[in-house]
Amino acid sequence: MAGRVIAGRPIVAGEAEGEALVTHDALSFWGGYDFHTGEIIDKHHPLAGVRAAGRILAVPFSKGSSTTTAVLLEAVRAGTAPAAILTTGADAFFALASIVADVMYGKSFPVIALEPGDFASLVTGARLTIRRDGTIDERPPGGRC
Amino acid sequence: MVILGSPHFSIAEFKRLAPLVAGRRADERVKFLITSSRLMKELADEAGVLAPIVAFGAQITLDTCILASPMLPPEIKTLMTNSPKYAYYAPSLLNTRVTFGSLADCVQSAIEGRVVRNESVWQAV
Numbered sequence: 182m183a184g185r186v187i188a189g190r191p192i193v194a195g196e197a198e199g200e201a202l203v204t205h206d207a208l209s210f211w212g213g214y215d216f217h218t219g220e221i222i223d224k225h226h227p228l229a230g231v232r233a234a235g236r237i238l239a240v241p242f243s244k245g246s247s248t249t250t251a252v253l254l255e256a257v258r259a260g261t262a263p264a265a266i267l268t269t270g271a272d273a274f275f276a277l278a279s280i281v282a283d284v285m286y287g288k289s290f291p292v293i294a295l296e297p298g299d300f301a302s303l304v305t306g307a308r309l310t311i312r313r314d315g316t317i318d319e320r321p322p323g324g325r326c
Numbered sequence: 327m328v329i330l331g332s333p334h335f336s337i338a339e340f341k342r343l344a345p346l347v348a349g350r351r352a353d354e355r356v357k358f359l360i361t362s363s364r365l366m367k368e369l370a371d372e373a374g375v376l377a378p379i380v381a382f383g384a385q386i387t388l389d390t391c392i393l394a395s396p397m398l399p400p401e402i403k404t405l406m407t408n409s410p411k412y413a414y415y416a417p418s419l420l421n422t423r424v425t426f427g428s429l430a431d432c433v434q435s436a437i438e439g440r441v442v443r444n445e446s447v448w449q450a451v
Contacts, residue, residue, distance in 0.1 A: 212415040
């Protein structure tokens with residue numbers, strides 16, 4: 182299977198490269214993400230126990246506490262945040278964490294909103310390259326790098 | 327352990343709780359903890375509903391909650407609560423099991439020292 186290009190809308194523009202980790206269930210980082218380890222710890226979530234650090238996390242939107250922003254910000258500081266976050270809409274909590282991380286730590290990560298159909302077609306394990314304009318190069322899992 | 331008020335038990339909840347516990351006493355094996363705010367506790371005291379709750383054996387912790395501060399004794403493995411927020415987050419953050427019940431269920435369980443739930447509220451109509 183050949184790669185493809187997905188047109189995303191940059192909420193926070195940036196570049197990133199990594200392996201896709203895809204979920205269709207919303208996630209609260211507060212109470213759901215351990216910034217010490219980069220692991221998803223919400224026991225009700227399908228990705229419970231999975232490490233998202235350094236991967237490109239595709240999660241439709243955040244849920245629950247606005248402290249999601251603070252936990253994600255701590256993860257950026259600790260080097261345990263996802264390399265980028267892909268969503269289905271403009272998620273203010275994720276975007277705020279990236280913007281504030283840039284101000285506080287000089288480190289930000291791309292937050293890209295995708296059309297629902299594009300989001301639905303994402304698969305875990307695909308290699309993604311995110312460009313500043315929001316376009317995403319996708320190579321399918323198992324393909325040659 | 328019964329835990330009420332995530333994050334803060336309100337004056338309306340204090341007023342609902344008081345008649346449920348009046349003249350009764352929690353089983354000595356059960357910890358009955360309420361997290362609330364300073365203001366709500368003062369209002370409850372002024373309204374005369376705090377005394378029966380304290381006499382019941384409730385402990386009240388102010389201006390924080392069990393998810394934000396490490397206050398759970400290590401031997402506590404199971405919580406009973408009427409708070410969906412505590413029920414949702416406790417297994418992940420505190421590694422406890424959770425039983426969810428109504429305020430009246432929480433009180434009755436504390437009195438009997440075992441989980442008592444009125445299952446009729448969960449039945450489809």
